[in-house]
Amino acid sequence: MLGRTAGGLYWMFRHLERSENTARLIEAGMRIALTRSDDVEKEWKSVVTTAGQKDAFLERHDRFEQANVIDFLLRDRTNPSSVRSVVEAARSNAREVRTALTREVWEATNDTWLTVRDTLARPVLDRELPDVLGVIRRESALVRGALHGTMLRNDIYNFARIGTFMERADNTARILDVKYYVLLPSASYVGTSLDNVQWETILRSVSAQRAYRWRSAGDASAMGIADFLILDQQLPRSLVFCYRKIDENLGYLAADYGEHHRCHELSHDLLLRLTGRDIGSIFEDGLHEFLGDCIKATNTLGGAIERDYRFTA
């Protein structure tokens, strides 16, 4: 496979994953805005920060007003991470790697683009927002479904999956890192409504509020949430789950090509960092530092994958 094709697949699925993650972030932000009247701007600011777009946002707007934030994250063409931008980028990637995709995956992606483009052609009204966010998530799921249902499990599939989980790991780590302080024992006023709302937001951002309720049998705690999002082996958005998937898919590539690279070592290291850890020791070593390290290591791994598989000349 061409290195550029591998890169195109990787980025196509990173972009699709990002569109879905952004939709979730907005959904969680909306929720908190609806349930809390004070300091809503602070919450929107943290949404923008989590999306990694704070500086870009401040170049366009002075304040984190809801309408601005939502428009910036959904529609702004100058924001390369807006849903509109990333869906367009994903579709560009897909056109570029067209020969590596099944007709179903290509059509689902093209369809996603057509739908999102039309849906986001005009500013989204508050009352339309839930539907619009639903459309974005559904479209992304359609592509994923087509991928699972029609693609050979070969290197093409592996690069697509690696892209998905790299983006997801990065996203989960950032959600936690932006909100880590509300999870800290020192800042935690157990049982206060403030924390409950914040924790709920974190869970909502990864669509895990319901799963967590079942898992914890209703017993919400800061450490429990952190444990769930970092170390749970079954939650498809937990850090350990993502790192394991990345490692597996890189492993398939190594077996397929008969060649080990630096990215394989990095990925093993990253997985080892979480294997056998308990959440208590992570809190003890510093949650913020831990998450910072994870974000950095994920970036380094991304760079290594790009080089090792010759995404660019």
Add this chain to the structure above:
Amino acid sequence: MGRFDGVDVRPGYFDEMHGDGTELRRPYRNYDEWFSQEDPRRLLKKSADAEALFRRTGITFNVYGSEEGDERLIPFDIVPRIIAAREWARIERGIEQRVRAINAFLHDIYHRQEILRAGRIPTGVIADNDAFLPEMIGFTPPGGVYTHIVGTDLVRTDDNDFYVLEDNARTPSGVSYMLENRETMLQMFPELFVKSRVRPVAEYPRDLRTSLAAAAPHGTVGRPVVAVLTPGIHNSAYFEHAFLADQMGAELVEGHDLSVVDGRVAMRTTEGPEPIDVLYRRVDDAYLDPLTFRPDSQLGVPGVMDVYRSGGITIANAPGTGIADDKAVYSYMPEIIDFYTGEKPLLQNVPTWRCSEPDSLGYVLEHLAELVVKEVHGSGGYGMLVGPAASKREIARFTRKLKAKPANYIAQPTLALSTVPILTRNGLAPRHVDLRPFALVAPNNIRITPGGLTRVAMKRGSLVVNSSQGGGTKDTWVMED
């Protein structure tokens, strides 16, 4: 709307379905029978479905110089253009003859130039021609093939009269529409294909691959590695590049995927460099190799010409084939066919005035309102004047252009292009068409896919069929019978 009230033809023009309007032509009998029993509303709905299908599958072309609407659909008309077996046999023989002559001409013009020595073409036509590529002098492409793919543009003016408009020996496009149009028709109207025996076109991609592989460089070991070189996703024909690569099972590469490794051109794969044997390039000569041609090209592969000239790769079509489909050279095609094949041309050339010749220029300037004037090196319907449809101002403008640079232009009579009906809200309506069949040239054979791209002017009375000017396409049926 009711059923199709009466037969609509344009007086003075040959209609391929209805002749002069008094008869139903034989190849269309089955279709007409089917059509007359169809509910027009269902057909219009199908027509809309087809458009939605094309959009969903991304069968689009990009338009240069427009930002937002950079991807457009080419209108597709659901009424097939039907060609009888006997008619096709003539077309096929005629194209094959031309393609043979063109390849012989190219070999000669880049070697001993016997045709110039014999005085059959004035040396100046070649000497002053930018399409003549000196880098090809003395070099013979692998297998001796220059034009691996040819898309001859034909027009019909009567029952028996076919003219060649252009030979398109560079990188003819449109074959993906031939294939997708058929695919769409098969999906929408399977019953039609049960009734009528239409020759299939679906083998084209496999034939293309076979044909390209057969022209691999001498000494290629095993299955030749074929790659399609595209300028990238912003190119107007990108869809076709991806489509053909996909259908052939060949890599779709861009210039920056390629480099020279161990004397070969290799693509950068996830497992390291892999040499390419045959490069089906959809990048123009000038941009192909910044080391040899335009140094500012971002689309090309530095060194590819050197690898080519040292025998390490096949480039399809060969660089420099443009000299054979240049419009100035076109006017000598009857000479060329006679010189290399010793035969009379089976397909007619459109009479052509070379404005470089003072007498011709004089005639052309006097008769601009009746003529079509084309730029010698132009394509895509840009920079041409269709006299009968032009305003006084346009004619005045072209008069100035012609006087300033006469050698830049040729002129031809406006041909009475045949019509084929399209489906409109008011039933069938005649529209002018042309036909581009595709010929594949391998070292030992020439294969012409039974069918081709029928381009149709969607506007009533218009003679311009180019997609860049709003033209549409039709499925083209060649019958078994």
Add this chain to the structure above:
Amino acid sequence: MRLNISHTTTYRYASPVRYGLQELRLRPRDETTQTVVGWEITVDGGAHELSFDDHYGNRVELVSLTPGATETTITARGEVDTLDTAGVATKHLGHTALWFYLRATERTVVGKGVRRFCDLVRDESDDVNRLHSLSSRIRDDVAYRPGESDVASSAEDAIDAGAGVCQDHAHIFIAAARNLGYSARYVSGYLLLANTVEQDASHAWAEAWIDGLGWVGFDVSNGISPDDRYVRVATGLDYRAAAPIRGVTYGAGEETLEVELQVQAGSGGQQ
């Protein structure tokens, strides 16, 4: 005469090369006027990729630069036996027709300056006189002075500047000769100098086709036709086509060039 030549070109790059290719036209061939006794090209910081004969009959070698290199050194060295044929170089070889050598290139576009030279010599009695006269007129009006022009300069540029080097002299001559109806071409090669072995650049001159004689050489800069002190290496429509080294580099940033050239009379050969 036997000439002993050593020609080293060193490129230095501001940052390590990511990818690069160089076409070398550095290999003299056996011809009427010369026999190559031995010749060798070595490349440091690069690898030989392939070779072929181009449409002018030049031997071309393609070299790839070693990724990461900050310096590439190309050395051509060897011995050539030469003959004095009073400037008459060769008969015409290959499929590139004589009419092709009437084509103007970017560097040999005809303008006011070139046309003036043509007018000055048009009335000369015959081809040989006309072209010799052209050569000396150019030499009179365009002084040999390095630093006034560069590799991209055209004939007209040099005429305007009133100065240039051998390359510019050759371009002016070629442009004018073509305008007068002669097929003409550029020649790059080496010249044995009287007082020095060390030189800082290789040489260039022009050839024009004279019916009945063949390709006749004109070294405008030295006001003579080439003799046995000259070694022909490559020909073409102009400098770009016959340049000893031409290439593309990516990621190398600023590039500096240093040439070391020694040409000396050796022992042996036909004296």
